[in-house]
Amino acid sequence: MTEPWLHIVGIGEDGMDGLTPATRAAVEAAEVIVGGDRHHRLSDAVTAERVAWPSPFDALIDLLQSFKGRRVVVLATGDPLWFSVGARIGRSIPPEEIVYHPQISAFQLAAARMGWSLADVETLTVHGRPVEQMIAFIQPDARLLILTTGAETPAQIARFLSDRGFGASRMTVFAAMGGTDEARFDGTAQGWDHEVPAFNTLAVECIAAPDAALLPRVPGLDDDLFRHDGTMTKQEVRAETLAKLMPMRGALLWDIGTGCGSVAIEWMRAARYARAVGIEPRADRRALAAENALALGTPRLDLVDGTAPDALAGLEAPDAIFIGGGVSEAVFDAAWAALKPLGRLVANAVTLESQAVLLDLYHRHGGRLVTLSVQRAAPVGTRTGWRPLMPVTQLSLVKR
Numbered sequence: 168m169t170e171p172w173l174h175i176v177g178i179g180e181d182g183m184d185g186l187t188p189a190t191r192a193a194v195e196a197a198e199v200i201v202g203g204d205r206h207h208r209l210s211d212a213v214t215a216e217r218v219a220w221p222s223p224f225d226a227l228i229d230l231l232q233s234f235k236g237r238r239v240v241v242l243a244t245g246d247p248l249w250f251s252v253g254a255r256i257g258r259s260i261p262p263e264e265i266v267y268h269p270q271i272s273a274f275q276l277a278a279a280r281m282g283w284s285l286a287d288v289e290t291l292t293v294h295g296r297p298v299e300q301m302i303a304f305i306q307p308d309a310r311l312l313i314l315t316t317g318a319e320t321p322a323q324i325a326r327f328l329s330d331r332g333f334g335a336s337r338m339t340v341f342a343a344m345g346g347t348d349e350a351r352f353d354g355t356a357q358g359w360d361h362e363v364p365a366f367n368t369l370a371v372e373c374i375a376a377p378d379a380a381l382l383p384r385v386p387g388l389d390d391d392l393f394r395h396d397g398t399m400t401k402q403e404v405r406a407e408t409l410a411k412l413m414p415m416r417g418a419l420l421w422d423i424g425t426g427c428g429s430v431a432i433e434w435m436r437a438a439r440y441a442r443a444v445g446i447e448p449r450a451d452r453r454a455l456a457a458e459n460a461l462a463l464g465t466p467r468l469d470l471v472d473g474t475a476p477d478a479l480a481g482l483e484a485p486d487a488i489f490i491g492g493g494v495s496e497a498v499f500d501a502a503w504a505a506l507k508p509l510g511r512l513v514a515n516a517v518t519l520e521s522q523a524v525l526l527d528l529y530h531r532h533g534g535r536l537v538t539l540s541v542q543r544a545a546p547v548g549t550r551t552g553w554r555p556l557m558p559v560t561q562l563s564l565v566k567r
Contacts, residue, residue: 169263173231174240175247175256177270180346182209190268194242199234201227202242205366210242227252228259245272250292250314273368274312276344280351281310281370288312298323303384303436303464305331307375318365321352328356328371332379337372344368382463386410386433393459395427396452400491400515403541404559405429411513411535411563412487414438421446421485423475423502424492428456428468434487435465444469444485446478476501490514494521499528503566510566515559522560534564 174193179185186194194200194213201218202210221230231239246269247253253267278285289304292314301324304311315321321340328336334357342350342364352361356371375381382388387406393399400408408430412420414437422431425445435441445468447453453470460468471478475490475498487510488502494514506512516522529536538560545554 169261171264171266172235172237172239173256173260173264174238174266174268175253176240176242176268177245177247177251177272178206178209178242179245179270180209180343180349183212185270185345186268193266193268194240196238197240198237199239200242201231201239206242206244215240228256231256231260245270245274245276249274250290250294271345273314273341273344277312277341277368277370280341280344281339283310283312283370293320297461297466299327299461299466300464302327302331302462303382305333305373305382305464307373307379307381309371309373311369311371311373313369313371315367315369318363318367321361321363321367321369322359324369324371325356325359328373331382332376333373335374335376337374339370340367341370342367384436386414386437388429388433388463390429392463393427393429393432394455394462395429396455399427399429401541401556404515404539404556404561405433407539408489408491408513408515408561409433409437411561412489412511414441415486416440417442418486419443419483421479421482421488421502421505423479423488423490423498425456425470426452426492428459428470430489430491431456431468432460432463432465434489435460435468436463442467442469444471444482446471446473446475448472448474448478479505485510487511488513494524496524496528499524503532506566508566511563512566513561513563515561517557517559525560525562529562532564534562536560536562 176190197215200215203220207217221227243251249272274290288310290312291301293301294314294316336356338354338356340352340363352363386409387402390402414434416438417440420434420443422443422445425431425447428445431443431445434443445456456470460466479501484505484507486507488506494516516525538558540558541556542553544551
């Protein structure tokens with residue numbers, strides 16, 4: 168059986184004094200200690216070869232593997248498996264070769280100081296990631312704990328809140344929690360003017376104004392929340408489409424003919440860490456999709472310039488596929504071949520020609536074929552009547 172050679176140790180502001188005896192012994196016995204400058208300062212009494220984080224950071228695994236056969240410690244902040252380096256290492260090095268030593272996390276410390284139940288809080292990180300991704304979690308009465316990416320991050324988040332009608336939200340920044348220099352800064356989003364240390368954790372209690380934007384993560388956002396050129400999957404049809412696509416944690420969607428990105432964006436909002444690739448040949452529509460992704464909290468939407476089926480070659484195999492434009496047998500066949508087992512495929516059509524393609528595919532593959540008809544109330548002179556949208560034919564299948 169392989170013996171562990173790598174110890175990944177969470178360390179707090181109290182340094183070595185805050186470690187359990189077993190964890191402290193592992194650090195003191197290390198021949199090599201890898202970490203950031205702060206981690207090395209917190210453990211500077213230990214004699215070992217000191218190694219800084221590599222640049223680029225992706226070189227970390229090769230660096231660690233080069234030390235195999237020696238006693239190696241990686242120092243991380245708090246819990247190394249909670250939005251931290253431990254998860255990245257664990258995906259590349261077998262678990263039997265690693266021992267994890269968790270410390271109290273920044274989330275636990277901040278929740279305790281706020282008096283919040285951690286089970287009732289959204290825990291997020293924007294550390295080294297686009298800050299805009301927290302926008303998807305702005306909800307009335309939501310409580311957020313956020314690992315930030317620098318001193319400027321709380322002010323950015325304050326603007327996001329204020330712009331969406333949540334300016335009264337209470338914000339608290341904690342720095343150096345558990346150490347002698349611990350600091351706390353309180354304020355509201357609309358009045359935030361604090362200068363805070365770069366390494367901080369932000370607590371937000373979302374308070375909505377009467378006119379606040381309501382942006383639930385359940386699919387079916389209002390069409391007006393998206394910038395578009397008139398061609399898009401409309402709200403009611405989009406909600407039905409996403410229900411058939413079944414967003415799941417970490418799952419990947421191909422959105423073929425993404426247009427303004429409405430389906431891909433709602434897919435990413437609907438499940439934590441959901442990913443999407445939008446394939447779109449028109450530069451103006453890709454620009455709209457990118458703008459919508461930033462505004463609605465999915466800045467990691469990946470946009471590909473191309474036309475299916477050619478543009479599908481080389482893409483990571485998806486868990487779900489939406490064909491919203493240009494459905495053809497060639498596009499379907501390429502998409503279906505790439506789709507993972509238990510993957511979901513949904514194709515929508517509004518023209519008679521595209522509907523004929525879906526009917527043929529239904530006869531070949533089965534699934535569910537439906538027509539979606541939506542009528543919206545609209546003025547008719549001085550009165551009100553029903554104004555129909557173009558009916559949409561929809562084919563949905565699960566690959567088994």
